Amino acid sequence: MPVPDVMFCAQQIHVPPELPDIMKQFTKAAIRTQPRDVLQWSYGYFYAMANGEPLPVKERVEMPVATQKNDTGLTQGLLKILHKQLSEKGTVGLPELQKKWKNLCLPMEQLRNLLQLDNFVDGVEWMKFFSLACSALGGSLHSSMKHACEILTNDPEGGAARIPYDTFAFIYSYLASLDEEIAGEALESFLNALKEQVAHKEYMVGIADFSTVKKTA
Known part of the structure; x- marks a missing residue:
């Protein structure tokens, strides 16, 4: 009916x-x-x-990334x-x-x-899963850390993308531990140099900071 x-x-x-x-x-x-x-x-x-x-x-x-080969x-x-x-x-x-x-x-x-x-x-x-997800976005350790900083920062978009040194060190150390090509001594040396560089910045790490240390390490 x-x-x-x-x-x-x-x-x-x-x-x-x-x-x-x-x-x-x-x-x-x-x-x-x-x-x-x-x-x-x-x-x-x-x-x-x-x-x-x-x-x-x-x-x-989010605009599509032109260089990304697949979704x-x-x-x-x-x-x-x-x-x-x-x-x-x-x-x-x-x-x-x-x-x-x-x-x-x-x-x-x-x-x-x-x-x-x-x-x-x-x-x-x-934070371990977050780190792995950043590596899926980045491909390389450097790119992964760039994504992590841009996601976690409280800085305005396009700024220095700073995050606390301890947070950076945890993510970087964790991802580096999964890469057999990165020796423990090299990791420790990099983090010590980075910590010294950002000591006058209240131990806040920005993309430019770790990029500079990476080039000079």
Whole structure:
């Protein structure tokens, strides 16, 4: 039996006063983030909003990289979202990481490949995973550190991209430990030279600082 048409008048329809602004912000967020799967991303967006979590929204639209030969899924903007959502936990449960990854419409195979680079048994230590993700973006150790600085910095875009020396040293040491070609002595020498160089800068490391040390080391 067909459902009869129901007529409503304006007085019968109640529109929550906050709905227009919610939908406006949602639309702007979707335009900035450009998710591959709008429905999946929308689930993550409203789930985060309902639970008071950081929203899966990029700060700005990312332009495609002309030199990139293939689309690897993960981008600097998406990794920055994940860092905002998960970094405060320190160690993240695998199901939660998988959920956040999926809500950003990232390929699960890429996540599995990153996790295989270390032995994450009792959860995923976030800063180690973050470092591995930066290496997936960068290709080389130097490029990986550049991505890390640009994501973690509080400096304005286009600035020095400074981060605390201890944070830099942790990421650099961890990634270097996975590279058999980097000797421990060379790593220690580089970090000591870098620490000495930034001592007068309250131990904040910028991209120019470690690039200079790298050239002179």
